[in-house]
Amino acid sequence: MTATTTTTGIVNSLTTGRLPKWAPWLTLVASWVIVGAINGFMAAAGNGEFNIAVVLVLGTVLFDVAIFVLAYLVEGVRQAKDRLVTSLVATAFIVALVPLVSLLFTVVSNGLARFDPLFFSSSMRNVVGDGGGALHAIMGTLLITGAATLISVPVGLLTAIYLVEYGRGPLARAITFFVDVMTGIPSIVAGLFAFAFFALVLQDPGIRFGLGGSVALSLLMIPVVVRSSEEMLKLVPNELREASYALGVPKWLTILKIVIPTSIAGITTGVTLAIARVIGETAPLLIISGFTASMNYDLLKDRMMSLPVFVYTQYANPGSDVQPYLERAWTGALTLILIVMLLNLIARLVARIFSPKLGR
Numbered sequence: 001m002t003a004t005t006t007t008t009g010i011v012n013s014l015t016t017g018r019l020p021k022w023a024p025w026l027t028l029v030a031s032w033v034i035v036g037a038i039n040g041f042m043a044a045a046g047n048g049e050f051n052i053a054v055v056l057v058l059g060t061v062l063f064d065v066a067i068f069v070l071a072y073l074v075e076g077v078r079q080a081k082d083r084l085v086t087s088l089v090a091t092a093f094i095v096a097l098v099p100l101v102s103l104l105f106t107v108v109s110n111g112l113a114r115f116d117p118l119f120f121s122s123s124m125r126n127v128v129g130d131g132g133g134a135l136h137a138i139m140g141t142l143l144i145t146g147a148a149t150l151i152s153v154p155v156g157l158l159t160a161i162y163l164v165e166y167g168r169g170p171l172a173r174a175i176t177f178f179v180d181v182m183t184g185i186p187s188i189v190a191g192l193f194a195f196a197f198f199a200l201v202l203q204d205p206g207i208r209f210g211l212g213g214s215v216a217l218s219l220l221m222i223p224v225v226v227r228s229s230e231e232m233l234k235l236v237p238n239e240l241r242e243a244s245y246a247l248g249v250p251k252w253l254t255i256l257k258i259v260i261p262t263s264i265a266g267i268t269t270g271v272t273l274a275i276a277r278v279i280g281e282t283a284p285l286l287i288i289s290g291f292t293a294s295m296n297y298d299l300l301k302d303r304m305m306s307l308p309v310f311v312y313t314q315y316a317n318p319g320s321d322v323q324p325y326l327e328r329a330w331t332g333a334l335t336l337i338l339i340v341m342l343l344n345l346i347a348r349l350v351a352r353i354f355s356p357k358l359g360r
Contacts, residue, residue, distance in 0.1 A: 017074065017075055017076065018074070018075060019070065019071060019074055019075060023070070024067055024083070024087075027063055027066050027067050027070065028059075028060070028063045028067075030066075031059045031060070031062040031063040031066055032055060032056065032059035032060075032063075033059075034059070034062065035054075035055050035058045035059040035062055036050075036055045036059065039051060039054060039055050039058075053098050053102055056094060056098055057094070057095055057098060060087075060090070060091045060094050060095075061091065063087060063091075064084065064087045064088060064091055067083050067084070067087050068080050068081075068083065068084040068087070071083045071084075104337075107330065107333050107334050107337060108334060110326075110327075110330035110334075111330040111331045111332075111333060111334030111335075112331075112334075113327040113330070113331065114327045114328055114330075114331040115331055115334065118131065118132075118133050119132075119133040119134055119328070119331055120133060120134070120135060120138070120335075121133060121135055122135055123135050123136035123293060123294060123295050124136070124293040125293045125294045125295075126293075127293070128319060129319060129321050129324055130321075130324045131324075132324075132328065133328075134307065134310050134328065134331070134332050134335065135295065136292070136293070136294060136295045136296065136305045137305045137306055137307045137309070137310035137332065138307060138335065138339075139295065139297065140210065140289070140296065140304045140305045140306045140307075141279065141306045141307040141308075141336075141339070142339075143210060143297070143299055143304070144210050144213045144214050144217065144285070144289065144299070144304065144306055145214075145217065145275060145278065145279050147210070147211060147214035147299055148213075148214040148215075148217035148218045148221055148278060149221070149271070149274075149275060151214060151215065151218040151221075152217075152218045152221035152222045152225050152274065153225060153271055155218075155222055155225075156221070156222045156223075156224075156225025156226045156229060156274075157225065157229050157267065159175065159179070159222075159226045160225070160226050160227075160229035160230040160233055161229075161233065161255060161259075161260075162175070163175060163176065163226075163230055164230055164233040164234055165233070165251070165255055165259070179222075179223045179226050179227065180223075182219065182222065182223040183223040183224070183227065185219070185220075186283075187216075187220055187278075187281045187283050187284050188283040188284060188287070190216045190217070190219040190220050190284050191213075191216045191283055191284025191285070191286070191287035191288050192284075192287060193216070193219065194212045194213070194215045194216035194219070194284065194287075194288045195207070195212065195216075195287050195288045197215075198212050198215075198288070207288075208288065208289060208290035208302070208303045209288075209289065209299065209300060209301060209302060209303070209304065210289055210296070210298070210299035210300075210304035211299040211300055212288035212289060213284065213285045213288050213289035213304065213306070214299065215288075216284035216285070216287075216288050217278040217281060217284065217285075220277065220278045220281065220284075221274040221275070221277065221278050224270065224273060224274035224277055225270060225271055225274045227270075228266070228267070228269070228270025228271075228273060228274070229263075229266075229267050229270055231266070231270075232263040232266030232267050232270065233259060233260075233263050233267075235263060235266070236258075236259050236262045236263050240258050240259070240262065241254055241258065241259065244257075244258050261354070264351065264354045265351035265352075265354075266351075268347050268350050268351045268354075269347055269348075269351060271347070272343055272344055272346075272347035275340075275343055276340050276343065276344070279307075279308075279336065279339065279340060279343075280308050280336060280340075281308060282308040282309055282311075282312050285306050285308065285309050286309055286312070289303065289304050289305075289306060289309070290303035290304070291303060291305050291309045291310070291313055292304065292305050293305070307332050307335060307336045307339075308336065310328075310329075310332050311329045311332040311333050311336070314326070314328045314329040314332065315329040
């Protein structure tokens with residue numbers, strides 16, 4: 001039914017079987033306001049706290065009911081069902097987004113207290129109470145994760161190339177099976193394996209060093225790199241391979257010049273996901289890398305601190321004045337999130353630069 005125009009030239013959409021475009025948004029805001037007012041009144045009456053997450057979730061649920069009733073009265077049952085399904089999808093998105101936003105808000109609000117130059121330019125050596133920083137932990141995280149990446153990416157990428165381009169028969173099936181098994185191993189098992197391996201090889205039952213942490217993290221990274229790279233290589237059209245073979249290009253050069261450059265964007269994203277998967281691991285680094293309050297740039301010698309272990313030790317072992325330790329823990333967590341975000345931005349930039357430029 002189309003809208004009718006009155007003698008004054010005003011279109012009355014509400015009487016023509018169609019809600020105006022602003023009606024769902026106004027209904028959503030009104031639902032949030034109503035639930036927020038109720039939550040605020042209950043908090044004031046019971047001396048509680050105003051919970052914005054509860055307001056957003058319950059307000060969106062109220063919006064689902066309100067938009068269905070409003071659309072049913074104005075537009076009919078068919079359009080009401082369509083709007084209900086659309087609002088339920090939006091509700092699911094908001095429910096999934098609320099924990100992430102709440103987490104980011106909590107980390108940022110608590111982490112800004114020590115987000116200062118001293119935190120990024122000093123270690124915790126001889127520091128008790130206020131002051132100190134996480135420079136030793138930041139450098140340890142970058143060194144350990146970087147070494148783990150250098151170990152994992154060649155092994156994972158070559159394994160994926162073998163499975164896609166060469167692998168046939170029992171060996172390929174066995175590799176796929178063990179990669180699936182490695183994907184689900186607990187992180188502490190990787191740390192125990194690295195510790196037991198180096199303790200036996202080097203005959204040192206109390207060994208703690210950064211490279212051991214890199215090996216432990218590489219055990220967690222390799223299956224992620226293999227799986228993501230394998231899927232990206234499978235997406236390369238066979239026509240490109242066949243065209244290269246028709247020109248007399250050998251298979252290894254086809255893989256190097258055609259297959260990998262075509263899938264480099266997805267491979268880079270998979271490597272970034274693998275790094276993000278392990279950069280926050282605490283258990284394996286506690287076992288094999290240990291923790292220290294001093295700077296250590298040598299992966300092959302002595303204990304090395306990392307940001308996840310730094311956050312854990314600051315939170316779990318505070319001094320008599322708890323507040324400085326909690327502030328350093330929150331700032332360490334914020335720094336870890338920023339490092340992961342920076343890695344994602346770099347991965348996107350690398351993928352954009354090195355991905356093939358397809359023209360008409």
